[in-house]
């Protein structure tokens with residue numbers, strides 16, 4: 001079975017579906033390798049406008065495959081360090097894509113699976129989805145940038161509760177504390193996300209890529225850095241045909257027809 005499904009839609013949206021529903025889409029080495037190739041392909045493809053990540057079946061992703069952890073073998077700490085760094089970097093390469101990325105958290109998002117969702121630019125969850133990061137109850141230090149991604153998304157108090165006590169949030173609770181962008185009823189989640197992704201994909205590609213890059217990682221560190229970036233990036237878009245097309249479309253009350261990235 002293909003553990004990662006890649007669906008390229010006509011509107012420039014690509015849907016990546018983690019596909020091990022019987023194991024709640026737990027990450028294996030095979031899935032990780034498929035992910036590495038898929039992200040590299042997307043990074044090189046100028047026709048891609050937006051990437052959606054979701055899970056097959058009733059879960060988003062249950063994190064690292066527990067059977068791999070249980071059968072850890074005799075690997076040394078330095079060897080495990082290299083392996084884990086490679087694992088984290090492969091999955092979090094989604095954060096390096098220049099196009100907007102959207103997580104559709106259709107069900108449980110656990111540990112590294114939750115971090116994968118939080119590495120996306122927008123995160124929408126099913127209201128009843130369970131979101132948790134139970135590393136320490138498994139005897140593990142958090143990984144997959146959990147100690148960075150959770151406080152950044154939800155603030156220190158919620159992040160500490162999730163990482164120290166193992167608190168589980170529903171999708172609705174996660175939306176109310178700002179851990180995710182918004183929650184939808186499970187049955188309408190994917191439709192809503194595809195609609196949002198399609199709208200995002202219809203915006204001017206260069207302006208969208210530059211905006212995504214500016215916002216990645218939480219935005220610029222200070223006012224001056226933001227002004228310096230914007231005073232370079234905004235003129236790039238002012239000089240583009242896309243801006244003329246956007247203005248004409250607004251004037252003529254029609255949808256814009258933008259060029260390629």
Ligand SMILES: C/C=C/C(=O)SCCNC(=O)CCNC(=O)[C@H](O)C(C)(C)COP(=O)(O)OP(=O)(O)OC[C@H]1O[C@@H](n2cnc3c(N)ncnc32)[C@H](O)[C@@H]1OP(=O)(O)O
Pocket residue numbers: 022023024026027058059061062063064065066067108110111112113130134135138140143
């Ligand atoms: C380096 C990375 C570290 C981390 O990511 S730490 C976090 C590790 N992940 C977890 O601790 C999650 C463990 N799983 C769960 O808590 C639950 O599952 C869920 C909340 C995700 C879903 O619950 P439900 O829908 O009730 O499913 P179910 O009956 O618990 O599981 C169905 C089958 O899926 C297997 N499974 C679930 N998660 C994993 C996993 N992470 N790795 C390997 N297998 C998993 C189960 O064992 C079971 O299997 P069977 O049907 O044979 O009993």
